[in-house]
Amino acid sequence: MERISISLEEGLVDQFEHYLRQRGYRNRSEAIRDLIRDRLETERVTQKRSTHCVGTLTYVFNHEERELARRLTHVQHHHHDVAVSTLHVHLDHDNCMETVVLNGPTDQVEAFANSIISEPGVRHGKLNLIPVDVETQRHQHGSGAHQHTHSRPQT
Structure with missing residues (x-):
């Protein structure tokens, strides 16, 4: 060092x-x-708009706001290729926080995040990205060989 x-x-x-x-x-x-x-x-x-990334989008919203929960779910389904998983937490009687785990081309991940954050009623939206290199590998897991991708953080 x-x-x-x-x-x-x-x-x-x-x-x-x-x-x-x-x-x-x-x-x-x-x-x-x-x-x-x-x-x-x-x-x-x-700087690298075409890179691949993993990340999280965290935001707070009022679930009582007219049709907001339905609109947010619609956006997530529309971007199912980058939205890997969602954690939903009830903060109080009206407000919820969601964290969405993301994986995909940086421009698509940012487009998804922007579409969520810009929804009327979404507050405190924050996107955190980590650039990764995507590698397709064929190897053995258990009883057979198969091919899949790995996302490796860039150093």
């Missing part, structure tokens, strides 16, 4: 120390590595 040093203004250091405490980091290096990885992943996804 290579060691680097950086200089920061006092105010930025204070904010960073607060960030470390809030998130439970044990040292600055771990936090800086995570921040750098997050930024690089974001850049990689935004």
Whole structure:
């Protein structure tokens, strides 16, 4: 592992120390590595529009809002090729949170996320993407050989 040093203004250091405490980091290096990885992943996804990705879309909505739950289900069915699984959580009597696991070409995943987030009544929508390389392999699982794809996180 290579060691680097950086200089920061006092105010930025204070904010960073607060960030470390809030998130439970044990040292600055771990936090800086995570921040750098997050930024690089974001850049990689935004620069390579045709790449494949995995990710999650999390959003909050009021299930009592007129036809919203039906519209959200319709959007998920319309994008069944990228929406792998959905976790639905009841937050209170009116509000629900859903997290959708996504897998597919980045442009299609983003289109799905945008169509959900832009639905009237959806609040706090957040898309998190991780770029992956897709490999098709033929190998043995159990009693027979078969072919399927693997999504490998890019390094």
